[in-house]
Amino acid sequence: MDDFKSPKTELVNSPLDRLDTSSRQVDRLDTTTGQPDLALGEVVQLVEAIARHLRPAEPLQHLKQLELAATSGWLLSSSEVEGLVGCKPRVKKGEQQFTRGSFSFVISGKIGNQSAWKVVRVN
Template sequence: MNVQDLLKRYGLNSRTSLYKRLNYLEMELAKNTDDKRFATPGQLKLLDQLHDHIKAGGSMATFALPSQVDVVSAESEQYSVQGEQSNNAKNGLQSEQQSEQHSVQPSNSEMLLESLVGAVIQNMNPPFNPLQKHLDLIKCEEKKILLTTKEVEEIIGRKPRKIKGESYGIIGGWKFIAKGRSGNQILWQVEQLKV
């Protein structure tokens, strides 16, 4: 998938925002014969996971990168389990080769380790709760908490922007009112829009 298609797919307005994600994932897009950059299927899967995490209210910093786990059995044969982000995927290369399959019966410790790794992975990215951002914003409204631009972005997945000529912006049924500054960031008061 080329860069323009990636921008459309993730609803990004600039190449900079796409390349921030690619840099965070330590990923370099491959080049085709016309010297145009594109994402491989493995890279696309990882970018989709990051995008879903951000849409769910997470930030890049809280996204758990898949990692490589090596398991050595009692027979001293080494098994390698890799996430989508292997060294080849980082360099933009698509690895279609699978590790050689062993017909050795897994030991109890291997089965225990597999179930433990599965549980850890499941807890690293908790299930998506579409109402969580609203619950967080309700708490901020009730407690009259002012949020920085970065904090708002972590909660709703995007930065609030003021409407031209106004001191507030509206996103998803919420009004974000600029109330001052904290360092280089705007402080926002949150108000739920009334129907």
């Protein structure tokens, strides 16, 4: 039965295996998993580290990117616009422009199978 994996070998690649334990001694193991038994303070530190990586670097970064696209005259695809403004750009029948916040997006052709949008700053 060489194909049989014990629970310990299946857990070798768990996130806790990549946890830096060099700065402190981890001598407690969970008897059910064989993994380090983390104290509450260690769990809080781990959660805080994860939260720092999930938090956006700058909350207004999308506005700076839209401003740059507007001043540079770049055309953005529908998916790029959606990523920046948080919703799909849609125009009403007979219109060519979609406005969201301080920016308008004008249909300006195609990029692949998506609409191309020119970004215009609304004053």
